[in-house]
Amino acid sequence: MELLIASAIGILTAAGIYLVLRLRTFPVILGISLLTYAVNVFLFTSGRVTVGAPPVLRDDITTYTDPLPQALVLTAIVISFGMTAVVVMIGLGAFLGSDDDHVDDRPALPDDGSEGTS
Amino acid sequence: MSLFFIVALPFFGALLPGLMNAAGRSACAGVTFTVTLTAFIGLLTNLPSVLAGDVVMARVDWMPALGLNFTLMLDGLGFFFALLILGIGLLIIAYARQYLSRADHMGEFFTYLLLFQGAMVGIVLSDNVLLLLIFWELTSLSSFLLIGYWKHLPAGRQGARMALTVTGMGGLAMIGGMLILGQIVGSYDLSVILQNRDLIQADPLYLPALILILLGCFTKSAQFPFHFWLPHAMAAPTPVSAYLHSATMVKAGIFLMARMWPVLSGTTEWFVIVTTAGLITMVLGAVIALFKHDLKALLAFSTVSHLGLITMLLGTGTAFGAMAAVFHILNHATFKAALFMSAGIIDHEAHTRDIRRLGGLRTLMPVTFMIVSLAALSMAGIPLLNGFLSKEMMLEEANHTVLFNSPWLVPVLATIGSLFSAAYCFRLISHVFFGPVRDDYPAKPHDPGAGMWLPPALLIVPVVGIGVAPFLAEPFVKLVTAAVLGNAADMPSAHLKIWHGLVPALYMSIIAVVGGLAMLAIFKPALRLWEGTPRPEAKVIFEAIVEGAARLAQLLILPLHNGAFTRYAAVGTVTIVFAGYYAWTTGTLGAPTYAPQAVDPVLVSGWGMLVAATVGMVFLHRNRFLSLILMGIVGLMVSIGFVFFSAPDLAMTQFTVEVVTIILMLLALNFLPNRTPIESTVLRRLRDVAVAIAGGLASFALAYHYILRDPVAASISEFHLANSYKGGGGTNVVNVILVDFRGFDTFGEIIVLSIAALLIYALTETLLKGPVGAKLLNRKPDQLQAGGVHPMMMVVLTRGMMPVVMMVGFFIFLSGHNEPGGGFIAGLIVSIGVVMQYMASGFAWTSARLKYPYHGVIGAGVLVAGLTGIGSWFVAKPFLTSDFTYVRIPPFEKFELATAALFDVGVFLSVVGAVMLSLESFSRLARRAGTTESLHPMDIDPSRGDAASLSTMKEGV
Secondary structure, eight states, X not given: OHHHHHHHHHHHHHHHHHHHTSSBHHHXXXXXXHHHHHXXXXXXXXXXXXXXXXXXXXXXXOOOOOHHHHHHHHHHHHHHHHXXXXXXXXXXXXXXXHSOOBSSOOOOOTTTTOTTTO | OOHHHHHHHHHHXXXXXXHHGGGOHHHHHHHHHHHHHHHHHHHHHTHHHHHTTOOEEEEEEEEGGGTEEEEEEEOHHHHHHHHHHHHHHHHXXXXXXXXXXXXXXXXXXXXXXXXXXXXXXXXXXXXXXXXXXXXXXXXXHHHHHHHTOSTTOHHHHHHHHHHHHHHHHHHHHHHHHXXXXXXXXXXXXXXXXXXXXXXXXXXXXXXXXXXXXXXXXXXHTTOTTSTTHHHHGGGSOHHHHHIIIIISHHHHHHHHHHHHHHHHTTSHHHHHXXXXXXXXXXXXXXXXXXXOOBHHHHHHHHHHHHHXXXXXXXXXXXXXXXXXXXXXXXXXXXXXXXXXXXXXXXXXXXXXXXXXXXXXXXXXXXXXXXXXXXXXXXXXTOTTSHHHHXXXXXXXXXXTOOBTTBTTHHHHHHHXXXXXXXXXXXXXXXXXXXXXXXXXXXXXXXOXXXXXXXXXXXXXXXXXXXXXXXXXXXXXXXXXXXXXXXXXXXXXXXOOOSOOOSOHHHHHHHHHHHHHHHHHHTXXXXXXXXXXXXXXXXXXXHXXXXXXXXXXXXXXXXXXXSXXXXXXXXXXXXXXXXXXXXXHHHSOOOOOSSOOOOOOHHHHHHHHHHHHHHHHHHHHTTBHHHHHHHHHHHHHHHHHHHHHTTOXXXXXXXXXXXXXXXXXXXXXXXXXXXXXXXXXXXXXXXXXXXXXXXXXXXXXXXXHHHHTSOOSSOOSHHHHHHHHHHHHOOSBHHHHIIIIITHHHHHHHHHHHHHHHHHHHHHHHHHHHSHHHHHHHTOOOSSOOOSOSSOHHHHHHHHHHHHHHHHHHHHHHHHTTTSSOOHHHHHHXXXXXXXXXXXXXXXXXXXXXXXXXXXXXXXXXXXXXXXXXXXXXXXXXXTTOOOEEEXXXXXXXXXXXXXXXXXXXXXXXXXXXXXXXXHHHHHHHHHHTTOOOOSSSOSOOTTTOOHHHHHTTSOOO
């Protein structure tokens, strides 16, 4: 079971990195989202993986899974939404402003900055 | 007056000139003068205790753990320098009032001047070396502003930059030296450091510390080989040159050498480095000064030379040398400031500072002539003026100094330095004031008003006074010298007097004056010789070094940092993988502490879907819409994984966030191209695949390794499980951690989320107001639009669902403390409910029914959470201490009331506000892009039956 989780993290990371290395904003944002999943799952597993023992206290149960990583990951998920939204907005703003959604700085063209005069 | 006020006054006063600027130039100068005068009087109130030999202290602990305390100390030395800084400052302010023209922004000038003054006073009164370093850097910065005050002059900007570079680098070196000293002694308090001479000098780190500190002193005081910045700083307005470059800033290095004299001096290293540097600077500066034609350049190099003289005196390490140094600091400050101000007067009246274009001013400017003559003759070392006395003492000291085993080296060089010094003084007087009156001055020279000549004239009073009656200054000089010496050496018994008898120093002095006159006589051939001699130009060398450093940095950085995000990402990934690999191979690997668990078929199918969707995303990412759907599947699988592995809260959060994220991405995709074109080469893609696989393998290995082993240190989770119910009153441990144990973290996190949302809002506003907004207005949709944008079925459904969603949100919120749920999840659920209304009925319709703006909701959330935290202060508990109780209101069951729930309300509100504000911002962009607005909830409404309802059936363009 652990192998499955670890391999899922690995595959999510690899796919995330590959997409982050793309040239346009949209796949890069998707890649970052995949990396976010990978990181969140990794953080989550740092509290061991336990089946059927949620950290909700009951009178007759004594074993619970580790609640701490869950609390950390919970806020991480919400924050990552905020960050994704900001990145998407920046990417969108850049595209709307220049009709170009490349993430890399393009080499300066000779007529750079003389927009509208020629 | 407390020392704190003396230091703080100029800084606070710096706010005033800018405010008073509109009130007129005199008001502006007047307020600056008043501030300085107040500080000056405050300083004088401490005079009795200083005279009594006490050290006045003022102390506030700032960061005691770091040894950084706001400690001020006033002894004789500090008093002396503070007196110079504030006293000459007063004269400079009065002078600058007259000097600056109407075109100059006076408020700005005086603001910088007061900042500088405060920093200087801070240096000389600091008792903590770290504090001293802060003030030291502040003088570098404020002098940069002052030198570059005339921003339109390239020379001013270059001079300012050079001064900042050189003194700033020296300051950095000095920080290192001071930290070493502090480490050796174990305290950063100067008063403690000064008591530990033996400890410091015995330490192996003494030499590095000495060199680093001297680097700071030498750069600041323009000692060879760092002397070149000072003449270039002369591009500053003359009041700045007079203030910074004669009396104060360049003396900061001297001050520090004097301050550190008890612990650093007396060793061979100190003697050789300081004396040699001082000697070279003195001779070199004097020689160059003689051949300068610009009055201020001449004075600048003469300052360099005199600073060298003082440095040399401090370098000898004898008590007599220190006394001579103190005396010369005093004398030099008086005559040099007077000379600079006079040079400014000549420049101001004759509109040139070029000695070759001047001459014969004696009759045209008699007052200025008198001032300059007395000051220059004092500098040349003519008896009955104060410069003579200290120069005599210097020659006397030089006579007893044996450097590099040669008893002749120092006396001869000192005499040569004095000779050239006398020569340029004579040249200054004769070439500017004597000779025939010319008729080609750029402007008709005449004496200025009293406001301008009075400040330098006042400085002539001590020049003559001390020169005639040196015994008047003796008690003060001895007081300061005693402060310099500390308990490292005994007070010299020598007295300040004019006639010492026929001692060697007198003969050396006579040689210097006569030689100076002779040099003036042969000035023309000497000048030709000088101009014919090739010599390095410091500015060219400096610029070449700066250029070289910049090129080296570019060489190093540009291959990695070329503006391509993808390259950073690739380089970063590879670096992290290698660092991890290194740690992996060099660290020790413990045995697994857990056995792998059995594989569940449900898990395998979930894993299969996750992997399929992920791999599908990689292959199909060019189709952006499809890849969004695949991402939804990935998110869903992750949520289900959380359910499977006993994390219901996480599953709910992930699921709701997934919904919101997908909506957000769809809103963005509305504007972005639908497909990603193929641009990268196959090679490039192979490289990316390799990098990605390396990263994936690394994280797989790390995760697999980690998941089977216990952490190195014991986890604190047990505490939370044990105290959740007893201390926090909740059985859902995750929620109790969020709102109680780690409430402060959560508070920070909702603030971050809120800032993100506000950032998105601000970006949208900027976009809509700028050219993008105009562009959007003319935007044509790049694909077919749905005919019915707001279909009736959806409107009816979502309308009916809304109360249900609200109820679910409410339930999730309330049950959060004891069952899975809480403010975060409830906030997301309610947001989704509201978003559904937007989607179904349109932006305008929904917005019109919105009572509170989302910013308000965000603010209310943060406020509620913050106030809940503050509430615990009223019962004298730390921020965010929670409390709970159980109440029973018949006929309901007993239920719990917890302050944590109130905090959760804050979390809830912030999340709703942040999510909605983000989505709303995106849809505002869409709204601008020319979609038809309808105030009705649905496009086709049979009950309305009007033409408008039918007309919108046509696709919304």
